[in-house]
Amino acid sequence: MTDQVFKAKLRAIQADRSSGAAELARSCLEILIETALQDNSDSTQEFLDKLISRIDSLSLSRPSMAPIANLLNIFRENIAKFKNHPPLEARKRCADAARQIIKASIIATEKTVKNAAALIGNNKTIFTHSYSSTVLQTFTQLSRQNLKVIITEARPLCEGFRLAEKLSELQIPTTLITDAQAGLFVRKADMILVGADSILSDFSTVNKTGTYLIALSAYDNSIPFYVCCEKYKQILPNGKQPELEIMSPEELKAPVLPHVNVENIYFEITPAKFITGWINEDGVLRIQPH
Amino acid sequence: MTDQVFKAKLRAIQADRSSGAAELARSCLEILIETALQDNSDSTQEFLDKLISRIDSLSLSRPSMAPIANLLNIFRENIAKFKNHPPLEARKRCADAARQIIKASIIATEKTVKNAAALIGNNKTIFTHSYSSTVLQTFTQLSRQNLKVIITEARPLCEGFRLAEKLSELQIPTTLITDAQAGLFVRKADMILVGADSILSDFSTVNKTGTYLIALSAYDNSIPFYVCCEKYKQILPNGKQPELEIMSPEELKAPVLPHVNVENIYFEITPAKFITGWINEDGVLRIQPH
Numbered sequence: 001m002t003d004q005v006f007k008a009k010l011r012a013i014q015a016d017r018s019s020g021a022a023e024l025a026r027s028c029l030e031i032l033i034e035t036a037l038q039d040n041s042d043s044t045q046e047f048l049d050k051l052i053s054r055i056d057s058l059s060l061s062r063p064s065m066a067p068i069a070n071l072l073n074i075f076r077e078n079i080a081k082f083k084n085h086p087p088l089e090a091r092k093r094c095a096d097a098a099r100q101i102i103k104a105s106i107i108a109t110e111k112t113v114k115n116a117a118a119l120i121g122n123n124k125t126i127f128t129h130s131y132s133s134t135v136l137q138t139f140t141q142l143s144r145q146n147l148k149v150i151i152t153e154a155r156p157l158c159e160g161f162r163l164a165e166k167l168s169e170l171q172i173p174t175t176l177i178t179d180a181q182a183g184l185f186v187r188k189a190d191m192i193l194v195g196a197d198s199i200l201s202d203f204s205t206v207n208k209t210g211t212y213l214i215a216l217s218a219y220d221n222s223i224p225f226y227v228c229c230e231k232y233k234q235i236l237p238n239g240k241q242p243e244l245e246i247m248s249p250e251e252l253k254a255p256v257l258p259h260v261n262v263e264n265i266y267f268e269i270t271p272a273k274f275i276t277g278w279i280n281e282d283g284v285l286r287i288q289p290h
Numbered sequence: 291m292t293d294q295v296f297k298a299k300l301r302a303i304q305a306d307r308s309s310g311a312a313e314l315a316r317s318c319l320e321i322l323i324e325t326a327l328q329d330n331s332d333s334t335q336e337f338l339d340k341l342i343s344r345i346d347s348l349s350l351s352r353p354s355m356a357p358i359a360n361l362l363n364i365f366r367e368n369i370a371k372f373k374n375h376p377p378l379e380a381r382k383r384c385a386d387a388a389r390q391i392i393k394a395s396i397i398a399t400e401k402t403v404k405n406a407a408a409l410i411g412n413n414k415t416i417f418t419h420s421y422s423s424t425v426l427q428t429f430t431q432l433s434r435q436n437l438k439v440i441i442t443e444a445r446p447l448c449e450g451f452r453l454a455e456k457l458s459e460l461q462i463p464t465t466l467i468t469d470a471q472a473g474l475f476v477r478k479a480d481m482i483l484v485g486a487d488s489i490l491s492d493f494s495t496v497n498k499t500g501t502y503l504i505a506l507s508a509y510d511n512s513i514p515f516y517v518c519c520e521k522y523k524q525i526l527p528n529g530k531q532p533e534l535e536i537m538s539p540e541e542l543k544a545p546v547l548p549h550v551n552v553e554n555i556y557f558e559i560t561p562a563k564f565i566t567g568w569i570n571e572d573g574v575l576r577i578q579p580h
Contacts, residue, residue: 155469155470158544164544178445178500179468179469180444183502209474213473213506217502252443259457261464261465263467264467264468264471
């Protein structure tokens with residue numbers, strides 16, 4: 001893979017508004033598999049240097065999303081041990097190592113989904129925000145258990161409309177609302193279930209902007225608020241705190257006016273004190289007693 | 291004014307998404323002035339019966355907006371005393387009574403605006419939601435006092451864009467955000483200031499959906515939350531509780547899908563416990579100590 005092709009793929013990762021953090025982390029690993037398999041460096045050291053430089057670029061591509069840096073870190077640690085192999089063998093082993101990490105992350109997601117579905121059970125109404133593939137998989141598992149779902153449109157790009165289409169295909173009775181109506185509809189739900197882009201070391205959660213408001217109204221109405229995501233989404237205590245990514249203000253399609261500044265901050269932190277629990281591949285971790 | 295013309299005007303009041311409750315209440319009184327001046331009933335009783343029937347229809351036109359019923363109630367009480375006048379005189383007196391009520395309501399708004407501007411003072415950043423003409427008049431008064439404003443787009447019809455245009459004309463530095471970003475931007479403000487469609491007898495406030503979420507995050511961040519509106523917006527203790535008006539789901543421009551129900555509830559109640567104070571024509575009424 002030439003540098004030019006790599007840079008185009010990196011830009012696509014940066015611009016992607018529709019994939020979740022876990023999907024993007026796996027896409028990054030796929031890019032590194034291609035890099036390894038298409039490599040034609042003269043030496044293993046030259047190959048590994050190139051791979052590590054690309055790992056570094058990809059790690060910084062989406063600063064609100066911990067799993068990208070976390071999974072790429074595991075990969076970076078794995079490949080160091082291939083430095084004494086001949087180039088052809090090193091490339092193959094690097095590709096295999098990346099595939100292993102992808103596979104492990106998919107298994108972690110499957111277990112997380114199973115745990116979320118078990119916690120929810122039959123005949124429940126679940127409120128979610130934005131588009132999380134883990135949450136969608138949970139809804140898919142529960143589609144024959146008399147599940148009802150309330151979803152937000154999730155401005156500015158309205159990925160809630162895409163989620164509505166998936167839920168419609170699954171024949172799940174769904175209520176679609178504006179983000180502003182969250183306070184009116186949270187109280188009609190049995191539980192709030194959202195994905196996460198990152199979990200901080202204190203269990204505060206980085207997710208699509210609007211999540212904090214939903215958590216506040218869930219707390220005010222005594223509705224349990226759960227985050228569901230794999231453990232590798234957590235930032236380690238010594239890890240870098242996530243940047244809250246800012247996207248183009250043009251996404252709002254607001255009028256362009258002198259003296260008016262349009263803001264489009266995509267992610268926000270929901271403090272742990274408003275989070276009932278974290279559902280991950282190990283089970284349900286209680287964060288707050290409410 | 292024929293019944294046909296009246297019905298068209300009534301429908302326009304019901305469909306109006308851009309005017310506030312006070313403006314619509316005054317528009318109702320203007321319709322009644324026209325009704326009076328164009329009347330050609332044979333007797334004063336016939337005229338008053340027609341007028342009262344139209345007062346009744348207009349009173350029910352916007353069930354989330356207390357001032358419509360409140361101002362029309364004052365008018366209904368006033369006109370009873372003209373029943374012994376000849377028709378021509380009764381029509382003139384009814385029109386004058388309606389003009390008096392309109393005038394008094396404008397004076398109440400002016401005093402409310404003056405009190406809000408005095409409370410805010412110089413060099414402040416104020417966060418507001420939706421479009422309130424009382425709030426806009428307050429911003430206009432403060433436009434030379436180094437005011438900064440943060441506003442929401444206010445889905446589904448985005449009346450925040452219209453407010454942005456007005457603030458741009460006033461050269462007030464303005465930040466425009468999605469409704470979902472309220473939690474991120476409330477903490478950058480010195481105060482939240484919103485209008486109201488109705489105030490309940492316990493000071494809970496009916497306003498555009500999304501207001502409750504903003505009040506929750508203001509409370510969580512210890513930012514004072516003020517409502518500014520005239521006293522006639524309060525529902526008396528024996529008054530009918532407001533209905534939260536539901537508008538067409540088509541306003542969301544969401545995809546039409548089987549199993550997916552789009553909801554568009556326009557107004558919500560913000561409980562008094564999250565409201566710092568009510569600014570009206572008399573001054574500032576403290577509701578909560580925070």
